[in-house]
Amino acid sequence: MKKKYLLAVAAVAALTLSACSTDAAETSPAASESATGDACAPENLQTLEAGVLTIGTDSPAYEPWFKNDDPTNGEGYESAVAYAVAAELGFTPDQVVWTVAPFNTVIAPGEKAFDFDINQVSITDERKQAVDFSSGYYDVKQALITIKGSKLDGATSLADLKDAKLGAQIGTTSYTVITDLIQPTQEIGSFDTNDVAKAALANGQIDGLIVDLPTAFYITAVELSDGIIVGQFETTSSAEQFGLVLNLGSPLTKCVSDAVDNLRADGTLAAIEAEWLSQVVSAPVIK
Amino acid sequence: MTRSTDYKPSAFRLEREAAKVSAARRSVLVAAVSTIAVAAVIYLLLINSPGWERVQTSFFSAEYAIKSFPKIIDGLWLNLRVMIVAEIFILLIGLLVALARTTKSPVLFPLRVLAAAYTDIFRGLPLLLVILLLGLGVPALRIEGLTNSVVVWGGAALVLTYSAYVAEVLRAGIESVHPTQRMAARALGLSNVQTTRFVVLPQAIRRVIPPLLNDLVSLQKDSGLISILGAIDAIKAAGIITATSFNFTPYVTAGVVFVMLTIPLARFTDVVTARMNKRQMQGGVA
Numbered sequence: 001m002k003k004k005y006l007l008a009v010a011a012v013a014a015l016t017l018s019a020c021s022t023d024a025a026e027t028s029p030a031a032s033e034s035a036t037g038d039a040c041a042p043e044n045l046q047t048l049e050a051g052v053l054t055i056g057t058d059s060p061a062y063e064p065w066f067k068n069d070d071p072t073n074g075e076g077y078e079s080a081v082a083y084a085v086a087a088e089l090g091f092t093p094d095q096v097v098w099t100v101a102p103f104n105t106v107i108a109p110g111e112k113a114f115d116f117d118i119n120q121v122s123i124t125d126e127r128k129q130a131v132d133f134s135s136g137y138y139d140v141k142q143a144l145i146t147i148k149g150s151k152l153d154g155a156t157s158l159a160d161l162k163d164a165k166l167g168a169q170i171g172t173t174s175y176t177v178i179t180d181l182i183q184p185t186q187e188i189g190s191f192d193t194n195d196v197a198k199a200a201l202a203n204g205q206i207d208g209l210i211v212d213l214p215t216a217f218y219i220t221a222v223e224l225s226d227g228i229i230v231g232q233f234e235t236t237s238s239a240e241q242f243g244l245v246l247n248l249g250s251p252l253t254k255c256v257s258d259a260v261d262n263l264r265a266d267g268t269l270a271a272i273e274a275e276w277l278s279q280v281v282s283a284p285v286i287k
Numbered sequence: 288m289t290r291s292t293d294y295k296p297s298a299f300r301l302e303r304e305a306a307k308v309s310a311a312r313r314s315v316l317v318a319a320v321s322t323i324a325v326a327a328v329i330y331l332l333l334i335n336s337p338g339w340e341r342v343q344t345s346f347f348s349a350e351y352a353i354k355s356f357p358k359i360i361d362g363l364w365l366n367l368r369v370m371i372v373a374e375i376f377i378l379l380i381g382l383l384v385a386l387a388r389t390t391k392s393p394v395l396f397p398l399r400v401l402a403a404a405y406t407d408i409f410r411g412l413p414l415l416l417v418i419l420l421l422g423l424g425v426p427a428l429r430i431e432g433l434t435n436s437v438v439v440w441g442g443a444a445l446v447l448t449y450s451a452y453v454a455e456v457l458r459a460g461i462e463s464v465h466p467t468q469r470m471a472a473r474a475l476g477l478s479n480v481q482t483t484r485f486v487v488l489p490q491a492i493r494r495v496i497p498p499l500l501n502d503l504v505s506l507q508k509d510s511g512l513i514s515i516l517g518a519i520d521a522i523k524a525a526g527i528i529t530a531t532s533f534n535f536t537p538y539v540t541a542g543v544v545f546v547m548l549t550i551p552l553a554r555f556t557d558v559v560t561a562r563m564n565k566r567q568m569q570g571g572v573a
Contacts, residue, residue, distance in 0.1 A: 167517055171530025189517035190527055196423065200517050203426035205435050 040255035042090040047115045047252070053091045055082050056101030056114030056245075064217060064281045065120060071098045077276035078118045081137050084268050085116075085244070088259035106245050107131060116256055117245040120214055132253040135260045136241025137269060142177045143216035143283060144230040146208045147201065155230050158182055158286060165189060167197050167206035173240070174210040177233055198223060212240065213283065231286040232278070348536040355528045355537035359544055362524035369442050369510040369520075374503060376446045381453030386483070388454070389461050402454070409451035414509060418444040422516040441513025449506050456498045460491035493563050500556040504549050521545070 038044060048054050057078065060069045067075035074083045074093065086096045099114050106117045109130040116134065123133045144161070146152040152164055161182050167189025168174040178188050189206040191197040194215070201209045202224060211219065213232050220227040244260065246253050263269050278284060333339060387395075387402040409417070421444045426435035434440075464487045472482040492499075514523035521544060525537035 170523070170527045175527070176531070187519060190514070190519050190523055191517050192515065192526075196419075196515065196517065199423045199427065200437070203423065203429075203435050205426060205437055205517065 039251075040089065040258060042095075045089065045252060045255060048113070049097075052095055052097050053086050053089065054097045054099055054113070054115045055086070056099050056106065056112070056117035057082075057119045058103045058106075059100045062217075062221070064276050072096075075276075077138070077272060078120070080272045080276060081263075081269065082118050084263050084272065085137075085256065085259045088262055089255060109248065112245075112247040115246070115250075115252055119245070120242050121245050123241050123243040131248050132246040132250050133243035134246065134253065134257040135264070136243050137260050137263070138242040138273065140240040140242065141213045141232045141234075141277075142174050142210055143213040143232040144208050144210055144286065145201070145216050145220055145224075145227050146230050147204070147224070148226040148228055150204070150207055152208045152230055153228065156284065156286065161208065161286070164207040165205075166208050166210060167191060167200060168210040169194050169197060174212065177210050181233060201227070213277065216283075217281070229281070229283045231284045234285055234287070344534075346535050346539050348534055351528065351532065351534045351536035352540045355525055355540050358524040358528070359521045359537065359541050362519050362521035362541075363544060363548075365438070365518060365520045366507065366510045369438065369445065369513065370503075370507050373442050373445045373449070373510065374506060377449045377453050377502075377506070380446065380450040381457055384450060384454035385457035385461060388458050406451045406454050409448050410455065412448065414444065414448045415512060415515065417448050418512055418515060420444070421447075422513065437513060437516035437518050441516055441518065445506065445510060445513070449502060449509075452502050453499065456495050456502065457491065459498075460495035461487060463494055464490045493567070496560050496563065497556060500552065504552055507548060507552070508545060 042051065045053075055071070057066070057071050061071050061076070061079075062069075063076060065076050065078040067073055067079065071079050071082070074080055083093055083096065086093070101112070101114055101117050101119070103119055103121075106112075106119060107121060107127050107130060112131075118137075120138075121127070121133075122140070123136055127133070144152070144155075144166075152161065155161055155164075158181065161184060163185055165186045166178050166182065166184050168178055168191070170190050170192065175188070175190070178184065189197065189200060189209075191200070194209075194211060197206070197209050197211075198219060200206045208230065209219075210233075213229075216229050216232075220229055244256055246256060260269075384402045384405060387398050388406070390399060418441050422437050422440040425433070425440060468486055468490065469482055472486040473479075477485065511520040511522045514520040519527070521541045522538075525541040528537040529535055
């Protein structure tokens with residue numbers, strides 16, 4: 001048993017090393033051949049369809065998580081992460097198949113039509129009763145949004161926010177970003193719900209609103225036509241994480257989690273995040 | 288009234304008074320003993336009831352009370368400012384609407400209709416809805432030169448709603464003054480305006496002081512509703528701490544502060560009413 005475990009570690013290490021090269025898929029079967037019995041080798045993974053990794057997400061697939069509503073192009077944060085995880089598990093891009101999985105069915109109990117789903121699903125204890133989660137692949141960051149042309153438009157540093165009238169929903173990490181990180185001179189707009197906060201922002205009753213980055217994307221893309229993201233904050237105490245969703249008790253959970261952990265450890269996740277959730281969408285880090 | 292110095296109360300009277308004193312003493316004693324007994328029973332029931340410790344840490348934590356108190360007082364300052372400014376407008380507008388509704392002239396019929404419609408609508412509309420409509424809705428119109436301050440618009444919503452209540456209270460007071468009072472005043476040569484000012488209103492307002500104070504106390508508490516717009520009043524200040532700590536002591540602290548504010552107001556009303564009644568008994572001499 002212990003020996004098997006060591007072999008698995010060796011295989012994972014080999015995979016991690018080879019994942020950087022483009023021919024990762026060609027070399028990884030070789031690596032796992034030498035480690036027969038490695039539960040996470042592609043031929044040993046009990047995927048829905050042998051040799052194929054089926055990944056679910058909702059349709060339409062929104063930016064910046066996906067690009068052009070096409071999860072197969074490897075562009076957008078979640079598409080990139082999905083292919084990175086696939087490569088980590090030893091699947092080539094053409095061994096990956098996407099399937100449409102509406103958000104509500106993903107977190108509902110029952111059999112799944114995917115090996116894992118990637119759809120900005122927050123890991124909660126309640127949901128863990130119904131589905132399996134991989135390790136978190138994204139730590140939810142906090143972001144500042146404002147209205148085009150407001151005095152916060154173009155702010156780059158925490159000092160720029162000092163004299164602004166900022167708002168957030170009370171009892172959230174967003175609120176503590178204001179109280180602990182920004183510490184503005186004006187009274188904080190303190191809202192019970194984000195709906196009132198958004199109305200106050202649109203009315204100019206507050207200069208800026210702090211929400212988590214995924215919500216910021218949604219608000220600025222769908223709800224507030226002239227809303228813009230000023231930037232995001234480096235918050236270390238974020239409790240909320242997005243995880244890959246798997247069928248409850250799936251044999252893949254451990255392997256997928258390991259893959260995510262490896263991607264986090266070798267900096268791949270950070271690089272993908274910097275590219276798709278910061279540079280492309282221009283949500284620079286406000287320091 | 289002269290009193291003879293050799294007056295001696297009868298033995299019967301002395302006995303009667305002594306009996307009264309001892310009876311009073313006995314009843315004080317009985318009341319004290321029963322109060323202490325009841326208090327002791329309540330206390331024992333409380334501290335021995337299951338979950339008392341949890342109640343204590345969740346609702347009566349000294350640590351959270353001390354931590355939240357300064358913030359609650361900061362928030363209370365907003366409640367007080369809103370209440371005082373709003374109350375001035377409310378009394379003024381309420382009085383005008385009440386007078387408008389009690390006019391008799393046929394020419395002023397449209398005014399009466401408008402006043403009646405206003406009280407009907409704003410007594411019926413939930414205050415929260417008026418606050419949201421004015422506080423979020425009007426600034427959304429982005430009318431040039433109009434403030435978008437949540438405190439101003441929240442205060443305006445309070446004024447609109449409470450003026451309707453107060454107008455009805457005052458109208459009830461005005462209509463409770465017997466018609467003969469007005470007739471007598473007119474017969475003495477007072478004009479219609481003078482009659483209202485010097486005969487009807489003084490009697491009307493005196494009669495409705497208690498319900499008016501009721502509305503004032505209610506306003507004091509409802510002033511906190513503007514916190515829905517994002518302003519930090521005493522309750523919101525408590526809520527901010529409770530939202531992250533899940534300890535309810537800040538709410539209890541805010542509640543105590545509000546009660547502390549209401550009790551002096553209630554006693555003040557009692558004194559004012561008593562003084563007014565006394566003055567009335569003396570024949571209206573100020």
